[in-house]
Amino acid sequence: MPRKLVVANWKMHGNLASNKQLLEAYIQKITPINNIDVVVCVPYPYLAQAQSILQNTNIAWGAQNISKDAVGAYTGEVSAVMLKDFGARYVIIGHSERATAYCESDENIATKFAQAKAHGIIPILCVGETLIEREAGVMQMVVGKQLDTIINTYGAGVFANAVVSYEPIWAIGTGLAASSDQAQSMHEFIRGKVAVLDKSAAASLKILYGGSVNPQNAVQLFVMQDIDGGLIGKCSLNAQEFEGICRAAT
Numbered sequence: 001m002p003r004k005l006v007v008a009n010w011k012m013h014g015n016l017a018s019n020k021q022l023l024e025a026y027i028q029k030i031t032p033i034n035n036i037d038v039v040v041c042v043p044y045p046y047l048a049q050a051q052s053i054l055q056n057t058n059i060a061w062g063a064q065n066i067s068k069d070a071v072g073a074y075t076g077e078v079s080a081v082m083l084k085d086f087g088a089r090y091v092i093i094g095h096s097e098r099a100t101a102y103c104e105s106d107e108n109i110a111t112k113f114a115q116a117k118a119h120g121i122i123p124i125l126c127v128g129e130t131l132i133e134r135e136a137g138v139m140q141m142v143v144g145k146q147l148d149t150i151i152n153t154y155g156a157g158v159f160a161n162a163v164v165s166y167e168p169i170w171a172i173g174t175g176l177a178a179s180s181d182q183a184q185s186m187h188e189f190i191r192g193k194v195a196v197l198d199k200s201a202a203a204s205l206k207i208l209y210g211g212s213v214n215p216q217n218a219v220q221l222f223v224m225q226d227i228d229g230g231l232i233g234k235c236s237l238n239a240q241e242f243e244g245i246c247r248a249a250t
């Protein structure tokens with residue numbers, strides 16, 4: 001069975017002192033678990049801190065966004081090369097909290113995905129539907145369209161060794177996770193969509209579930225065939241809860 005991947009998304013939380021405590025607790029509780037991959041995506045200013053505390057451990061670090069451009073007069077943006085300077089191996093792309101609040105288009109997200117890949121940073125592409133879309137039964141159409149923007153521009157091959165995270169918007173931060181059947185069904189759809197075009201890319205693609213994952217519901221989610229791990233918000237801010245989720249992935 002492929003190794004599960006568990007990613008902490010700290011969102012806009014933390015400060016130098018609290019990060020130090022949390023990362024040291026991660027090292028103590030999570031580094032002994034060695035049959036999964038663990039990543040922590042921190043706010044930009046703390047990449048150097050994550051690098052200095054986590055280097056030489058089995059926990060990788062990354063960022064929560066990336067510029068669609070390589071270099072230039074783009075005030076406030078952070079490029080792939082800059083992320084690499086701080087040892088970032090992963091980057092979250094197209095999180096719904098950004099897509100809605102900062103008007104990120106599917107086209108922008110696709111370019112960011114390609115930027116990350118071009119620089120050897122593993123993109124974690126977030127996809128997912130709203131509650132209204134789920135209730136209308138069009139969730140696969142919505143997620144399919146999010147993937148199509150990338151596939152139509154770069155081909156399905158770009159999903160080789162990449163990560164897609166299915167994050168239904170109605171499940172993020174609500175305490176109401178998708179059921180394991182709901183998640184599995186979408187994960188199967190995502191893998192199938194890539195597999196039709198590129199079987200080997202689909203096989204190496206990791207598909208995470210995100211949205212109110214906690215130590216209690218993690219086991220049921222992670223045992224599903226196409227759920228390769230999780231993208232964890234709130235519970236990643238508590239080392240004990242995050243450890244519980246990581247253990248569920250074993």
Ligand code: 13P
Nearest residue numbers: 009172173211212233234
């Ligand atoms: P919660 O785990 O807090 O629901 O957040 C999920 C998420 O948005 C991860 O990117």
